[in-house]
Amino acid sequence: MKRLWMVVLLAGMAAGVVVAAGVVRDRQVPGAQAGAGAQPSAGARLEAAIKKEVVDGDLKTAIELYRTLAQASDRAVAAKALLRMGQCYEKLGDTDTREARKAYEQIVKEFGDQTAVAAEARTKLAALAGASGTGASTITVRRIWTGPEADAMGQVSPHGRFLSFTDWETGDLAIHDLTTGENRRITRKGAWWPSGEYAEFSIVSPDSRQIAYNWNNKDGFYDLRIVEIDGVKPRVVYSDREHLSYIWPIAWSPDGMHILTYFSKTDGPTELMLVRPADGSARLITASGKDAPRAVFSPDGRYLAYALRENISLFDVAAGREFPLIPDPSNHSVMGWAPDGKHILFSSERSGSPDAWLITVADGKAEGEPTLVKKDFSGAFLGFTRSGAFYYAVANSVGDVQIAELDPASGKVVSPPQPASRRWVGITRAPDWSPDGRSLAYIRAREPSQAVIMVRSIDTGEEREFQVGGRRLGTDLRWAPDGRAIVVPGFEPGKGSDSAAYNGRKSLTRIDVQTGQVTSLMPFPVKVGGSPPFDLSPDGKTAFYINLNLLSDGSQGRNQLLARDVQSGQETELVAKKGLNSVSVAPDGQRLVAGVREGRSQVLLVMPAAGGEARELVRIDDEEANYRVSPSWTPDGRYVVFGKNLRDTARRPPRVQAWRVAAEGGVPQPMELIVDGLSSLRLHPDGRRIATSTRNVITEVWVMENFLPKPAAPTAKAK
Numbered sequence: 001m002k003r004l005w006m007v008v009l010l011a012g013m014a015a016g017v018v019v020a021a022g023v024v025r026d027r028q029v030p031g032a033q034a035g036a037g038a039q040p041s042a043g044a045r046l047e048a049a050i051k052k053e054v055v056d057g058d059l060k061t062a063i064e065l066y067r068t069l070a071q072a073s074d075r076a077v078a079a080k081a082l083l084r085m086g087q088c089y090e091k092l093g094d095t096d097t098r099e100a101r102k103a104y105e106q107i108v109k110e111f112g113d114q115t116a117v118a119a120e121a122r123t124k125l126a127a128l129a130g131a132s133g134t135g136a137s138t139i140t141v142r143r144i145w146t147g148p149e150a151d152a153m154g155q156v157s158p159h160g161r162f163l164s165f166t167d168w169e170t171g172d173l174a175i176h177d178l179t180t181g182e183n184r185r186i187t188r189k190g191a192w193w194p195s196g197e198y199a200e201f202s203i204v205s206p207d208s209r210q211i212a213y214n215w216n217n218k219d220g221f222y223d224l225r226i227v228e229i230d231g232v233k234p235r236v237v238y239s240d241r242e243h244l245s246y247i248w249p250i251a252w253s254p255d256g257m258h259i260l261t262y263f264s265k266t267d268g269p270t271e272l273m274l275v276r277p278a279d280g281s282a283r284l285i286t287a288s289g290k291d292a293p294r295a296v297f298s299p300d301g302r303y304l305a306y307a308l309r310e311n312i313s314l315f316d317v318a319a320g321r322e323f324p325l326i327p328d329p330s331n332h333s334v335m336g337w338a339p340d341g342k343h344i345l346f347s348s349e350r351s352g353s354p355d356a357w358l359i360t361v362a363d364g365k366a367e368g369e370p371t372l373v374k375k376d377f378s379g380a381f382l383g384f385t386r387s388g389a390f391y392y393a394v395a396n397s398v399g400d401v402q403i404a405e406l407d408p409a410s411g412k413v414v415s416p417p418q419p420a421s422r423r424w425v426g427i428t429r430a431p432d433w434s435p436d437g438r439s440l441a442y443i444r445a446r447e448p449s450q451a452v453i454m455v456r457s458i459d460t461g462e463e464r465e466f467q468v469g470g471r472r473l474g475t476d477l478r479w480a481p482d483g484r485a486i487v488v489p490g491f492e493p494g495k496g497s498d499s500a501a502y503n504g505r506k507s508l509t510r511i512d513v514q515t516g517q518v519t520s521l522m523p524f525p526v527k528v529g530g531s532p533p534f535d536l537s538p539d540g541k542t543a544f545y546i547n548l549n550l551l552s553d554g555s556q557g558r559n560q561l562l563a564r565d566v567q568s569g570q571e572t573e574l575v576a577k578k579g580l581n582s583v584s585v586a587p588d589g590q591r592l593v594a595g596v597r598e599g600r601s602q603v604l605l606v607m608p609a610a611g612g613e614a615r616e617l618v619r620i621d622d623e624e625a626n627y628r629v630s631p632s633w634t635p636d637g638r639y640v641v642f643g644k645n646l647r648d649t650a651r652r653p654p655r656v657q658a659w660r661v662a663a664e665g666g667v668p669q670p671m672e673l674i675v676d677g678l679s680s681l682r683l684h685p686d687g688r689r690i691a692t693s694t695r696n697v698i699t700e701v702w703v704m705e706n707f708l709p710k711p712a713a714p715t716a717k718a719k
Contacts, residue, residue: 042072042073042074042077043074043077045065045069045077046069046077046080048065049062049065049066049069049081049084050062050084053084053088059088062084062085062088063085063088063089065081066081066082066085066088067081067085069081070082070106075111075113075114076114076117078111079111079114079117079118080114080117080179082103082104082106082107082111082117082121083103083104083117083121083124083179084179085103086099086101086102086103086104086107086121086124087100087124087159087161087179089103090124100124101125103121104121104122104124104125105125107121108121108122108125116181117179120179123142138706139374139704139705140704140705140706141374141702141703141704142702143700144178144391144702144703145163145178145701146698146699146700149165149167149168149169149183150699150700150701151165151166151167151168151393151699152165152379152380152395152701153165153166153199153200153201154166154201154202154203154382155202155382156178156382156383156385156391157208158206158208158339158384158386159208159385159386160178160385160387160389160391160703161177161178161179162175162176162177162178162204163175163176163178163382163391163701164176164186164203164204164211164213166198166199166200167183167185168198170190170191170192171189171192171195171196171199172185172186172188172189172199173185173186173187173199173211173213173227186211186227186229186230186231187199187227187231187234188231192622195218196218196600196623197215197216197217197218198215198216199213199214200213200214200215200216200222201214201248201249202249203249203250203251203252203259204229204252205252205256206252206253206255206256207256208229209229210226210227210228210229210277211226211227211229212224212237212249212259212277213225213227213249214246214247214249219241220599221244221245222244222246222247222248223236223237223238223239223247224236224237224239224247224259224261224275225237226277237259237275237280238261238275238280238282242266243265243266244264244265244266245264245265245266246263246264247261247263247264248261248262248264249261249262250262250294250295251295251296252297253274253297253301254297254298254299254301255301257276257277258274258275258276258277259274259275259276259277260272260273260274260275260285260295260304261273261274261275261282263282268287269287270287271284271285271286271287272284272285272286272287273285285304285315285317286308286315294306294307294333294334294335294381296334296336296344298341299337299339299340299341301317302316302318302364303315303317303364304317305325305344306334307332307333307334307346311324311326311327311329312324312325312326312328312334312344313325314364316364323364325344325361325366326346326359326366326370328350330348330350331348331349331354332346332347332348332349333346333347333381334346335347335356335381335392336381336383336384336390337384338384338388339384339386339388340388340711342360342361343358343359343360343361343708344358344359344361345357345373345390346358346370347377347381348370351372353375353376354376354377354378355372355373355374355375355376355377356372356373356377356704357370357371357372357373358370358371358373359371373707378394379393379394379395380392380393380395382701387705388707388708389703389704389705390703390704391701391702391703391704392701392702392703392704393699393701393702394699394700394702395697395698395699396698396700397695397696397697398426398695398696398697398698399426399428399429399679399693399694399695399696400419400420400425400426400693400694401419401420401421401428401429401430401431401440401691401692402417402420402691403418403420403440403689403691403692404416404418404673404689404690405688405689405690406673406688406689406690407688408634408686408687408688411639411658411660411671411672412671412672413672417673417675420440420442421454424444424454427444427446428443428444428693429442429443429445429679429680429693429695430442430443430473430474430475430488430680431477431680431693432477432478432479432486432682432691433479433682433683433684433685433689433691434479435479435481435482435483435685436685437458437684437685437686438457438458438459439457439458440455440456440691441453441454441455441456441477441479441513442454442456442477442691442693443473443477443488445473451468451471451472451473452465452466452468453466453468453477453486453488453511454466455486464513466486466511466513466516466518467516467518468490468509468511468518469492469518470492471490471492471509471518472490472491473488473489473490473491473509474488474489474490474491474532475489475531475533475679475680476488476489476531476533476534476535476630476680478535478536480510480540481536481537481538481539481540482540485510485512485513486510486511486513487508487509487510487521487536488508488509489506489507489508489509489524489531489532489534490506490507490508490518490520491505491506491531492505492506492507506523506524507522507523507524508520508521508523508524508534508543508545509521521543521566522543522564522566522569524545524547525547532547532548533545533546533581533582533583533630534546535583535584535585537585537589537609538585538587538588538589539589540566541565541567542563542565542566542609543563543566544561544562544563544564544574544583544585544592544609545561545562545564545583546559546560546561546562546580546581546583546594547562558576558577558578559576559577559578559579559580559581560573560575560576560580561573561576561577561580561583561592561594562574563609563611572611574592574607574611575594575605575607575614577596579597580594580595580596581595581596581597581627582594582595582630582631583595583630584630584631584632584633584640585609585633586609586633586663587633587636587637589609590608590609590610591606591607591608591637591663592608592609593605593606593617593633593640593663594607594614595627595631597625597627600621600622600623600625601619601620601621601625602619602620602625602626602627603616603618603620604616604617604618604619604631604640604661605617606640606663615665617661617663617665618642618661618668620644623645623647624644624645624647625645626642626643626644626645626654626656626678628643628678628679628695629642629643629656629678629679629680629681632681632682632683633663633683634660634683634687635683635685635686635687637663638662638663639661639663640660640661640663641658641659641660641681641683642658642659642660642661643656643657643658643659643678643681644656644657644659644668646674653676653677653694653695653696653697654676654677655674655675655676656674656675656676656677656678657670657671657673658670658671658674658678658690659671673690673692675692676694676696677694677695677696678692678693679693679695680692681693
């Protein structure tokens with residue numbers, strides 16, 4: 001999926017303070033086939049009441065429906081009805097707080113067996129107790145959603161009940177109910193096969209009746225769309241295939257008349273535009289010339305706040321004028337504008353780590369100094385609710401290096417994968433065997449900026465650890481052909497901490513396994529993007545790598561496969577092609593295999609290492625195509641081993657099967673090795689063992705509450 005990598009690389013740049021709403025999962029009503037006179041079930045009546053509350057906004061009628069359902073014999077329905085009734089009372093204002101308390105207290109007292117609902121009721125009671133007290137409340141942070149479906153591509157609704165998100169089982173736009181845990185697909189594209197289209201970022205209109213989202217079409221370009229929250233009337237609002245490489249909805253204006261949208265132009269600077277849904281017209285806000293800033297509207301719609309040009313700026317929408325709010329060169333981004341209109345929450349590394357700060361704002365000007373809210377705060381920002389709760393998502397990358405035994409003749413698995421080390425769980429990746437086969441090297445990293453190189457003896461199990469000077473290490477690792485060092489792309493720390501590490505100098509880094517000395521084997525060009533895939537010639541004199549050539553918007557340009565003489569630094573371009581994503585050198589040093597993404601297909605090309613005509617070795621189409629696993633040669637040079645997704649895209653991470661194909665061409669052969677989330681594979685010099693690593697991103701949605709200053713109590717008037 002074309003843009004899934006943005007979840008990790010651009011996690012802090014998700015859209016601004018917006019709202020979301022939704023309805024519960026579609027279900028067939030029990031007894032629906034029984035005839036016209038059949039009474040709807042309690043579950044169906046609950047869904048009707050929810051529609052009255054959420055879609056129609058008729059809280060008083062919804063309360064009466066919930067009150068009746070609270071007497072239902074179905075205890076699960078009765079408990080949920082009481083919970084929603086209490087929430088409706090909260091929405092009606094302070095005068096009805098007492099009724100909300102009564103509903104929550106009844107749940108705790110009478111429905112303790114409904115554990116999830118009872119826990120939510122206790123949380124609500126605690127929040128109401130804190131709201132009625134005096135003085136500052138204690139900040140609370142709690143996780144509210146995780147699992148294979150959890151996603152950070154949408155935002156929270158203003159009442160805190162729903163998140164919009166992308167359902168990666170199909171690619172559809174969906175809604176998650178934060179109370180019931182139920183999901184509902186809003187679009188109906190169907191399975192990934194044959195359609196490869198998908199929704200990406202989504203935001204919900206202020207009236208909670210529409211969702212704006214960007215949609216990746218079957219031809220690989222994006223447009224801006226709107227759909228009703230019940231899935232009715234999806235329509236294209238803006239599309240420009242000729243001039244735009246990417247389009248991204250950031251925020252609805254508070255009056256619902258415009259959508260702040262990021263335009264990435266094919267031949268010009270990136271732009272922030274105000275798109276009018278009524279007629280599709282667009283007005284320029286600012287041309288940033290770089291990646292999209294996170295931008296948020298003030299609750300009154302007068303200002304936009306964003307981090308740009310080394311400060312946090314405000315943009316007066318009516319006057320069309322930008323001015324600095326907080327001149328601060330620290331790495332930062334705007335997280336949200338509080339619903340009271342008086343505070344902006346932002347992330348900054350002014351103290352050396354990515355922390356959450358709060359600044360008071362009045363009439364477009366900062367008042368006083370920012371105050372620290374929470375240390376070590378990072379993630380995708382999902383927005384404020386009306387109550388002042390702030391939602392965000394954290395992406396945890398989990399992976400393990402494993403070893404399996406193979407029959408080299410047939411390629412069949414003799415013994416299934418086992419962990420290379422049982423000491424380090426979930427934090428290892430990028431394995432490679434030493435030339436003599438007696439050691440396995442891999443990267444261990446709990447955090448990207450805390451990576452170390454591990455070398456494990458196959459004979460004794462002894463592990464040695466090598467520090468890399470705070471460098472952020474790439475996704476590929478290779479032993480030097482002489483067995484004396486390990487080579488890996490390294491990114492020296494730049495300004496700031498982890499999130500700014502890619503600003504530093506990038507080089508192919510050499511770690512001596514005898515002395516631990518870390519040196520630069522060769523620098524990478526300034527414009528090289530991400531972690532360049534690479535391999536070394538058998539004599540160690542040539543490094544082959546791919547310049548990913550990322551454009552200013554993060555999309556790929558025309559990538560280059562380059563051969564660089566390590567000593568002289570002379571480079572030769574072997575091939576330039578959009579979608580180049582991997583390279584592997586044959587054991588004889590005379591041939592290369594390169595992976596290329598073409599549309600929704602992954603193609604493996606074989607070519608001379610000295611340059612020349614490339615021929616297609618194998619083509620993997622559509623949902624079976626795997627763009628992550630780099631091909632690898634068998635030690636005898638007869639076969640190329642690669643990964644191919646099983647047609648089971650409902651699984652996250654995907655199931656990947658190892659295949660092999662003769663280097664001279666022929667019909668690919670499946671191997672018995674199937675690994676969930678396979679990200680790399682390397683064959684042992686004896687051909688009888690294979691080291692694999694996995695990668696799975698687990699998304700967690702969290703909420704931070706009770707951190708905004710309480711309104712000052714009104715003073716008594718003098719008599």
